Amino acid sequence: MGAVGAEELMKMEKMQPPSAREEKILVLVRLRPLSEKEITADEATDWECINDTTILYRNTLREGSTFPSAYTFDRVFRGDCSTRQVYEDGAKEIALSVVSGINSSIFAYGQTSSGKTYTMTGITECTVADIFDYIHRHEERAFVLKFSAMEIYNEAIRDLLSTDNTPLRLLDDPEKGVVVEKVTEEILKDWNHLKELLSICEAQRRIGETLLNEKSSRSHQIIRLMIESSAREFLGKENSTTLSASVNFVDLAGSERASQALSTGARLKEGCHINRSLLTLSTVIRKLSKGRNGHINYRDSKLTRMLQPCLGGNARTAIICTLSPARSHVEQTRNTLLFACCAKEVTTKAQVNVVMSDKALVKHLQKELARLESELRSPAPASSTCDYVALLRKKDLQIQKMEREIRELTKQRDLAQSRVEDLLRMVGCDQDSRQETGRNHNSHKQVSDIWEGEYSESEASGVADLHRMKNGVKKSNTTRFYDTESENNSEYLYHPENNEDPTLSDCTSSPLPIGKKVVRSYSGKSLEENAGATTEDSDEYCREVQCIEMEGSSRFKNFESHALSNGENEGTLALTYEDGDVTGQEMISTPVNGDREERRIQNGFTYGALEQRLNNVQKTIESLVSPYPDAGESSPRSLAEDMSSSRSLSLARSRSCRAKLMAGSSSPSLEKGEQIESTPPNGFEKNFPGRPEGFQKKLFSYGTNTSSLSRNDSLSSLESASIKTSADEDITSIQTFVAGLNKMAKNQAQETGLQADNSEKNVKDVGLDPMHEALETPENWPVEFERQRRELFQLWQTCNVSLVHRTYFFLLFRGDPSDSIYMGVELKRLSFLKESFSQGNMAMQDGRVLSLASSERALRRERETLSKLMRRRLSADERNKLYQKWGIGLNSKRRRLQLANHLWSNTKDMNRITESAAIIAKLIRFVEQGDALKGMFGLSFTPLTTPRRRSLGWKHSMASLL
Numbered sequence: 001m002g003a004v005g006a007e008e009l010m011k012m013e014k015m016q017p018p019s020a021r022e023e024k025i026l027v028l029v030r031l032r033p034l035s036e037k038e039i040t041a042d043e044a045t046d047w048e049c050i051n052d053t054t055i056l057y058r059n060t061l062r063e064g065s066t067f068p069s070a071y072t073f074d075r076v077f078r079g080d081c082s083t084r085q086v087y088e089d090g091a092k093e094i095a096l097s098v099v100s101g102i103n104s105s106i107f108a109y110g111q112t113s114s115g116k117t118y119t120m121t122g123i124t125e126c127t128v129a130d131i132f133d134y135i136h137r138h139e140e141r142a143f144v145l146k147f148s149a150m151e152i153y154n155e156a157i158r159d160l161l162s163t164d165n166t167p168l169r170l171l172d173d174p175e176k177g178v179v180v181e182k183v184t185e186e187i188l189k190d191w192n193h194l195k196e197l198l199s200i201c202e203a204q205r206r207i208g209e210t211l212l213n214e215k216s217s218r219s220h221q222i223i224r225l226m227i228e229s230s231a232r233e234f235l236g237k238e239n240s241t242t243l244s245a246s247v248n249f250v251d252l253a254g255s256e257r258a259s260q261a262l263s264t265g266a267r268l269k270e271g272c273h274i275n276r277s278l279l280t281l282s283t284v285i286r287k288l289s290k291g292r293n294g295h296i297n298y299r300d301s302k303l304t305r306m307l308q309p310c311l312g313g314n315a316r317t318a319i320i321c322t323l324s325p326a327r328s329h330v331e332q333t334r335n336t337l338l339f340a341c342c343a344k345e346v347t348t349k350a351q352v353n354v355v356m357s358d359k360a361l362v363k364h365l366q367k368e369l370a371r372l373e374s375e376l377r378s379p380a381p382a383s384s385t386c387d388y389v390a391l392l393r394k395k396d397l398q399i400q401k402m403e404r405e406i407r408e409l410t411k412q413r414d415l416a417q418s419r420v421e422d423l424l425r426m427v428g429c430d431q432d433s434r435q436e437t438g439r440n441h442n443s444h445k446q447v448s449d450i451w452e453g454e455y456s457e458s459e460a461s462g463v464a465d466l467h468r469m470k471n472g473v474k475k476s477n478t479t480r481f482y483d484t485e486s487e488n489n490s491e492y493l494y495h496p497e498n499n500e501d502p503t504l505s506d507c508t509s510s511p512l513p514i515g516k517k518v519v520r521s522y523s524g525k526s527l528e529e530n531a532g533a534t535t536e537d538s539d540e541y542c543r544e545v546q547c548i549e550m551e552g553s554s555r556f557k558n559f560e561s562h563a564l565s566n567g568e569n570e571g572t573l574a575l576t577y578e579d580g581d582v583t584g585q586e587m588i589s590t591p592v593n594g595d596r597e598e599r600r601i602q603n604g605f606t607y608g609a610l611e612q613r614l615n616n617v618q619k620t621i622e623s624l625v626s627p628y629p630d631a632g633e634s635s636p637r638s639l640a641e642d643m644s645s646s647r648s649l650s651l652a653r654s655r656s657c658r659a660k661l662m663a664g665s666s667s668p669s670l671e672k673g674e675q676i677e678s679t680p681p682n683g684f685e686k687n688f689p690g691r692p693e694g695f696q697k698k699l700f701s702y703g704t705n706t707s708s709l710s711r712n713d714s715l716s717s718l719e720s721a722s723i724k725t726s727a728d729e730d731i732t733s734i735q736t737f738v739a740g741l742n743k744m745a746k747n748q749a750q751e752t753g754l755q756a757d758n759s760e761k762n763v764k765d766v767g768l769d770p771m772h773e774a775l776e777t778p779e780n781w782p783v784e785f786e787r788q789r790r791e792l793f794q795l796w797q798t799c800n801v802s803l804v805h806r807t808y809f810f811l812l813f814r815g816d817p818s819d820s821i822y823m824g825v826e827l828k829r830l831s832f833l834k835e836s837f838s839q840g841n842m843a844m845q846d847g848r849v850l851s852l853a854s855s856e857r858a859l860r861r862e863r864e865t866l867s868k869l870m871r872r873r874l875s876a877d878e879r880n881k882l883y884q885k886w887g888i889g890l891n892s893k894r895r896r897l898q899l900a901n902h903l904w905s906n907t908k909d910m911n912r913i914t915e916s917a918a919i920i921a922k923l924i925r926f927v928e929q930g931d932a933l934k935g936m937f938g939l940s941f942t943p944l945t946t947p948r949r950r951s952l953g954w955k956h957s958m959a960s961l962l
C-alpha cells in the first residue's frame, strides 16, 4: 500500500468498513412455515422464534435428553418473515462488503426442503440489486462485475454457464488461492443480464424430485460475483489501485435421510455425495470452531476446498440455516442447529483486497529497496558490533581447539603406527635373543617393562605408561634413555647409568623392567620430555585409558600375556600377573638390530617363561597384522586358553580406542565397524560351561568345513573391507566391499548347493535341546554370552533380520517401503532365527523358503499365504511361483544365484550398503557361532515334526533370547 496515492487511500478508507479485522461468522436462522404437504399430514410445529435471536423447541424433551431447548444466534427469522427482511436484517451488510474490496460469502445450510434455494435466490437478487444501486450512487468509481456459476455434483465441479459437462479442475494459485480452472466469467452488464444468467443457472443445475421436495437441488451451487473497482480519476495513472473482491452465494444441497426422502438409484447416489460433503463441511466448521490448531481437512471435499477462504480465511461470511418446523424433521433440525452453533464460533479475518497497477508496484518496490539500502549503509549500533567481535573470538577459540585436537589425533595415529613397528622390531630382538640364551642380563639400561603384582597399581601404572609410550615412541631415534620415574611413580626403577650402551639407542620400546612390581611399558620418554609433560597431557591419557577395561581376576596362575593375541585385547598396554611362585618382577632388555640380547630375570623367572612370552608377543603381532587374529587358531586347547585368559585377564583396550589411535578418526561409521570387530569371533563360546562335548567337536569340524564360512578367506575379507569402508567412508572401498560380498554370496551359494545334504544332517530339534535348562538360570551364563545376546538383540532392533537355515539371510530395513533395501548373503548352517513367524517378514518351508515384504499389508498377505503353504511340502512349480512373486530363495543352486543377483542388483544406495555390510559382517559372526547359540539358547529352526512342537520351540527360543 506504500505507493497507493494518498487521495486514493483516503477514498478507500472512507468507503470501507473497519477492515482487516477478525470477526465471527454471522449465523442467521430462518424457520420456514409448514409446507402444504406438512399441513396435510397434520404435522405439528415444534419450533418457535421467541425473539429476534432465540429459537425454542416447544415440545417436551425426552427424559434424559441432552439437547437444549433454546438456541441463540445472531438473528432468527420466523416463518412469516420475508426473504427481503432476512437480507436487510441479516446478510446485507456482509454481502455488500464486496464493493469495498472485501470478500464475502452467504451460505444457506439446512436439510432438504427447508428453504435454502428459496432463501438464496432472494438473497442473491437483493444483493445484486443493491450492488447495482451502489454502483449508480458511486459514479466516481469504475466497476467491473464478473459473474460465474458452478455446481458441485457428485464431487465434480461443473460450469453452470457452459453447456460443456467436463468437470472443472481446482488449482492452487499462490496469489489467488484456490481457483477453478477455465470457469466461465460473464461481465455483468445490468439487471436483466443478471436475471438471464440466473435463469441459465437454474436451468443447468441438477434438480430432482424426492419425496420431500419436488425440485430438490442435487448439487451445491456457488454463484460468484467478482467486483473490481477503481477511482475514475486515477484510471490509467501510475499510482492507480484497484479494489478486487468477490461475493459467493452458496446454495448447498440439503442433507437428507434416505429413509425419509425414499430416494433410490441416482438420487440415492447423489444423496450419498451430498451427505458426505456436508459432513466434511460440518467437520471443518467444528474444527475451526475449536481454534485453528491442528490439521483442518479442507481438502476432503471439493466444497470445503473451494470455500476454504470463506471458512476462516480472508472473507466475511454469513450462514443462513434454514429449518423446517415440522415435528417429523426434528432430528434434522437439531443437527442444523448444532451446525449453526459451531459455525457461530468460527472466526474469519477479512481484509481489503487492493490490487496495485504495475507502475505503482514498481514504485513501491523502488522505495522499499532504497530504504533497505540506507539501512545497510548506516553504521550498526555499537552493541551489535560488540556481539560480532565476541562471536568472532569464540569462533577463533573453537578453531584453535579443533586444531589442537587434530594435532593430538595425528600424534595418536603416529604413536599407534610406531607401536606396531616397535612390536615387530621387538620380535626381531627377541628372536635374536634366543640365540644367546644363558647370558647374564644384569647390565640392562632401559626400563620399559615393569611387572606389577597389584591390580590397582598396575592400572594406574598403565596410565602412566600410556603417557610415556605416547611421547617416547616418537622420540625414540634420538633418545637413548627411557625414564619411568619422572612421572612421580617411585615404583618405576630408572637407572640412567645403565643406559650407556650405544647399541640400545635404537631399541625404542624394548622393555627392561627392574623391581618387584612390574608393569609392562612401552615408555620411551627422555627426562627432559617427561619433565615437560603437562597436566593436560595426563588428562588426555586418562581419558584414553578409560577404554581399558579391567575385568575379572587380577591374579593369574600363569604368565598370561597372550591375551594380547586376542583381537579384542589388542592394544593392551599394561599386563599384571602374580604367580604363586613367581611374583612378577622382570627386566628385559632387547638390543637393537639383533646384535645382542640381554636379559635379566629376577625372582625366579625362567627361560621357559620368556619363551612363552616370546610366543605371546608373536601372537600379539599376528593379531595386529591380521584383522582376525584368532582366525588361524586351530588348536582347541589354545582357543580355550584364549578364552580363559580373556576372561581373567581382561585388560581389554576397546576397539573404539584402538580405532582412535590407528585412524585418528571417530566417525560413527568407523565406530560401527569397530563394534563389529570387537565381537570375539570364535574364542569365547568354547568355554561355555555345560555345553555338551559333542558340540565343541562339531564346532571345530564345522570350522574346517570348506563349505562353512571361513574367516581366512571370504569372510575375513568381507569384514576387513567392511571396517575399512566404515572408517574411511571411501566409496571405492565400499565398491570393493560390495564386490567381495557379492562374490562371497555366490561362492557360498555354490558351496551350499553342493553340500546341502550334509549340512541338513546337523540340524537339531529345538524342543529337545537339553540346554533349555540353562536358560532358566541366566545368572549362570558367562559374561561373553550375555554380551553376545545383547548385541544380537540390538541388531534385531535396528533392522529386520531374517535368517534361514542353509539358504540366505536377509536384512530388510525399516522405513519407507519403496526405499527399503534388501541384502542377501548365502550362508551355511545358520542355526538361529528371528521371530519371523510372529513378526511376519519371513516364512519358511522345510527351512528353505524365505519371503520378504516391505509393507504392513504385504507382510500380512504374505504371511497368510505362506502360512497356508507351510502346512505342506511345496511342489517345484509352487516354489517357482513363490520365487517369481516374492523373490524367495529356493533350494536349487540356480535359483539361489538368481536371487542373490536379484538382491544385489537392488542395492543402489551405497551408504546403506555400507551400513548393511557392517550388520552383515556382524551377523556372520553370530552365524558362525550358531551352534554355540543353539547350545546355549536352544535356538534352532529346523522344521519340527508337528506344528505344535514347532510353535512351542519357537516361543521358547525367542522368549529366552529376548
Ligand SMILES: Nc1ncnc2c1ncn2[C@@H]1O[C@H](COP(=O)(O)OP(=O)(O)OP(=O)(O)O)[C@@H](O)[C@H]1O
Pocket: 031, 032, 033, 035, 079, 110, 111, 112, 113, 114, 115, 116, 117, 118, 119, 213, 215, 216, 217, 218, 252, 253, 254, 255, 322
Ligand atoms: N420461507 C418460506 N416461505 C414459504 N415457502 C417456503 C419458504 N422456504 C421454502 N419454501 C418452500 O418450500 C419448498 C422447498 O424449498 P427449497 O427448494 O428452497 O428447499 P431446499 O432447502 O432448497 O431443498 P433442497 O435441499 O431439496 O433443494 C419450496 O416449494 C419453497 O417454495
